[in-house]
Amino acid sequence: MISTFPKAWQEKMTKLDFTQLTDIQRKVFEPISQGDNVLGISPTGTGKTLAYLLPSLLKLKPKKSQQLLILAPNTELAGQIFEVSKEWAEPLGLTAQLFLSGSSQKRQIERLKKGPEILIGTPGRVFELIKLKKIKMMAIDTIVLDEFDELLSESQYHFVSKIINYVPRNHQMIYMSATNKVDSSLLAENTLRFDLSGSALDTISHYYITIDKRNRVELLRKLANIPGFRGLVFFNNLSDLGASEERLQFNHTSAISLASDVNVKFRKIILEKFKNHELALLLATDLVARGIDIDNLEYVINFDIARDIETYTHRAGRTGRMGKAGAVITFVAHPEDLKKLKKFANVSEIFVKNQQLYIK
Incomplete structure (x- = not known):
């Protein structure tokens, strides 16, 4: 054709x-x-x-x-x-x-x-x-x-x-x-x-990290410090997103949020920086992240477990686009969350040590 x-x-x-x-x-x-x-x-x-x-x-x-x-x-x-x-x-x-x-x-x-x-x-x-x-x-x-x-x-x-x-x-x-x-x-x-909704993207790997809820922002900081790491981080709540951004920036972490009240021009600048690997973490909600298309995005991070499989699929689809490899990392704080996550995807547990990710 x-x-x-x-x-x-x-x-x-x-x-x-x-x-x-x-x-x-x-x-x-x-x-x-x-x-x-x-x-x-x-x-x-x-x-x-x-x-x-x-x-x-x-x-x-x-x-x-x-x-x-x-x-x-x-x-x-x-x-x-x-x-x-x-x-x-x-x-x-x-x-x-x-x-x-x-x-x-x-x-x-x-x-x-x-x-x-x-x-x-x-x-x-x-x-x-x-x-x-x-x-x-x-x-x-x-x-x-x-x-x-x-x-x-x-x-x-x-x-x-x-x-x-x-x-x-x-x-x-x-x-x-x-x-x-x-x-x-x-x-x-x-x-x-x-x-073709049943045709899952098999270039995406799905992982989870077991973490106490209070330590999630610290875990984001550790991920941002991995050389070459770049992740789009999804939050279920705007309040968590705002508080996390403040703490990360206070600790000089390369992270910024794409909140819905940011004007179009500034959003464009933020996205360009992220696309050019000048930012390690881009923080967003599901609503704000619609339509974000970043070539070769390495990681999607679920700060909160997605509310349903459709939301998880939309988030995961930001990485591994057009046959490229990608990974989704979900923070899991409770056994019930893990049970729910396993209904969404076939997941493996990983952890961060010495600025590297390891599979358990």
Whole structure:
């Protein structure tokens, strides 16, 4: 299939050592190309963004504005999709634009005047621009709902449903999700379902460290001191995240949080530092970490055990992306936690000694 792609794409794929499509990319390519409504379910890190982008971009007509609309549940994911879209759209002479709440609406309206073929954004801001008649839904041929399971939340879905009501009846709907927690009654008629949620990422190793709750921050400090260590740390509670960040920074540990009140520009700086190995630990909650895509991220750390298997899967999927190796480390303070964790994954116990990790 890759051999049929435009020459510019083939050259790009050769550079990226992208020799074959992933399972989800293969399964949905033809149906999306043919204009079918599609639901694609596949674990985080299996290439879902390109699964819908590649066939969708090939259908677009250059210089015809506002053909493809992609909605994402948060600014991180929308920004990530925008970067990937630009990368693959520009060689085809196509333009993408990003529309986020918290950014200048005036500037976004100016960008729309340039006639981008691809619109990417969060539902709230996109709906505002539709009401102002700046985004013209009658021109849209395809709507993609990325992380559809997340867009079903109350705060998001009322915007999503209103947006969908504005489009012509013969448009294409594409739904992408990392979990199969999807309400089928909300899908468009004749939606083809491709459920690969059972295909676990076997490049990820799962570990736990037995630790007293009071000593978890000290353990984070020890992990941060391992040469070359880089981990995305998940917290269930904002209060624990804030207190841990304070203690770590007081002890001069290379750690910073990606709290939801951090402005977009500063978040970008933090992420860049983390991507460039200038930070050992990035602290986050599940909500904030959606859409964070860090190439070759070595470790995901669960400061608290995930609330359910879907959450664990989403967290784990931040590492071991696209067939690369990765590891998940969960802090376990209680035998009940270990029992719960063993339902999520096949785990081995490890410990830290002399700035190194050892399997027990």
